[in-house]
Amino acid sequence: MFMVVKKFQTKKSLGQHFLNNPVVPRWLCDAGEIKIKDVVLEIGPGTGALTQELLSRGAKVIAVEADPRAVTVLEEEFASELSTGQFRLHHTDVRRFDPTTLGLEDHRFKVVANIPYYLTGQLFRIFLAGDIQPLSLVFLVQKEVGKRATDGREKGGKESLLSLSIKVFGDPTYVKTVGKGHFSPAPKVDSAIVKVSNISRDKLNNLSPELFFELLHHGFGSKRKQLLGNLSKYHSRESLLEYFAEVGIDSTARAEDIPLETWVKLGECLQKKK
Helix, strand or coil: CCCCCCCCCCCHHHCCCEECCCHHHHHHHHHCCCCCCCEEEEECCCCCHHHHHHHHCCCEEEEEECCHHHHHHHHHHCHHHHHHCCEEEEECCHHHCCHHHHCCCCCCCEEEEECCHHHHHHHHHHHHCCCCCCCEEEEEEEHHHHHHHHCCHHHCCCCCHHHHHHHCCCEEEEEEEECHHHEECCCCCCEEEEEEECCCCHHHCCCCHHHHHHHHHHHCCCCCCCHHHHHCCCCCHHHHHHHHHHHCCCCCCCHHHCCHHHHHHHHHHHHHHC
16 A cells, blocks of 8 residues: 655755655666665655655665655654664765765665656766665656666667766666656656666776766767867867777767767777876
């Protein structure tokens, strides 16, 4: 049975859209393949709709919640699980917390969350590029962002700064579209469940993550310009043409046309120069 909990007025500043249908938490948990004894980190549990489903599947849930009103509701509704230790609740902003302080171990936990739209890119970066990585990650995001995160050249589309930033650490999958009617208040657009699996740092074994992301940001600096023009602001054109030839990039290519593997090779060339 879907638990009915005490509600409170949502805050636009926190990007709050609470789930109002039990099917969505089930979809999220199915995507995360949540089972008994899994350690799950939940971001922004709000009134606890997803929390309830995670706990019902036997997972140990560690939740991070910034809104003190939500903390009060969660403490009341899950008092029993808090007392047994199956549920741990931390009143803090996810952008300022250190996963190591929660006892989380590298690749020994999963992340499942209905996140605020405005934090999507930042939260992907926090959990994929951090010192401690999850085994898998499932986010409920804006549909357009979900498409941009998972589409790419292998699907006949274009790469984006977001898709490449995720793919360098794992394999993103567009799981399911979630209609806006499943939220209260309803957002203006539909959402999507996105999963990132096979998370690791292996693709950056020979390249500094800082240099890789600097290269991406420079390369996508002006979408209308060719990659060579964007990067020439930071590196000599002569050297770039040499590296482009070495890794197989056409001099007229745009950033969105370059696959991840080639970006990594280009970064390694620039790293050797430094």
